[in-house]
Amino acid sequence: MSTFTHPNYAVPITLPAGLSQEQLLEFHPFRSWISTLENSLGLQVQNHSHPFHQDPYVLRSVTVQSFDLFGGKRLGFLKLLAEVTNSAGEKLPGSVFLRGPSVAMLVILIPEDAPVDTDERYVVLTVQPRIPAGSLEVVELPAGMVDQEGQFVGTAAKEIEEELGLKIPTSELKCLSEMAGMSPKSDDGKIQDGNLSRAMYPSAGGCDEYIPIYMHERRVPRDTLSDWTGRLTGLREHGEKISLKLIKMQDLWREGARDAKSLAAVALWESLRREGKL
Incomplete structure (x- = not known):
């Protein structure tokens, strides 16, 4: 030493x-x-x-x-x-x-034949082994680590392409964490700890990791929706063994109940929509 x-x-x-x-x-x-x-x-x-x-x-x-x-x-x-x-x-x-920061991606798919004001939305989740959790089938929102001082939005786009097979321009990604407008000041105007990132901290009692949550919504042919569930993805050379699961947006809180990223995404998405920001 x-x-x-x-x-x-x-x-x-x-x-x-x-x-x-x-x-x-x-x-x-x-x-x-x-x-x-x-x-x-x-x-x-x-x-x-x-x-x-x-x-x-x-x-x-x-x-x-x-x-x-x-x-x-x-x-x-x-x-x-x-x-x-x-x-x-x-x-x-x-x-x-x-371990440094990560990014999470809320990818929402809408059938092309659905009405403009439809509530028919589907979310893509990943199912993969998570040895630290003691499971080979953890259902969660797609996520990835940010390499060193890499760009968060660039990492999000890269992870979506690697894990979901979707190539999305970074300009089409919305950061729900940023849109939430977290402020370094409390309601009484006193300065809080403004050094923290605008992101979700899943385990601040023992880990530095923070996760901004990005969102992308797109319309796809209805026939292709069934192709997503069970698709195998991930970088095999990196030890990734990922399969995809497609669920209704209204069921995300239940299907992702063990995943802090999913619960945070639901809270942010619903609250931003309620305030007319989405």
Whole structure:
């Protein structure tokens, strides 16, 4: 193990064997995490109404416990322990799994022969093995990891093409998370943690992952709708074993009840439609 001091935040960081300082500092999820955290800690001092203003918490140290390499060389996942305490010695939970952001895609298909004002909509879901969940058949909204500092909308379009077989221009994708207009200020005008991304955080108690949800709606021939269910897709060379499932939009909340992305998409889609934004 080795220890160095972060060049920007003067925080001591301990690394396990096999992981270099350069690899860590070039890992975008780590850079994003420590920057966001330090900015959030700074709000304690700036905002006199902050609940921790009188005795602010400080990031004292970071210990990287383990890491995974993608392709044997690119840093992919990181497990670390952050020591965050105040002057009284009170500690905040700091066990962190870093994997970076992902994108989720709500793809809605409407039969071409349906009326203009139809409520007949279908959503494409994926069914695939998810070993961390202990299942070989997890039903969920299509999603994919964002590579390093890649573009979210570009990643969404790429994942739709790889998993669903649809080639969609990025200009035709709508980001429901952005359209929701999340604000860094609360109703009383006080500054909140505006450093967080406009996205859904599925497991903020232990993981940095956040997921903006994109949407695309298109009309297709009714005869082709039946072709979607059971179609095998995914990049086999990446270990993806994906089959598709087509369901009615009105059933998404039930079919995707185990999938945070599906539930978030339903809430955003219905609320934006109710406000006349879709």
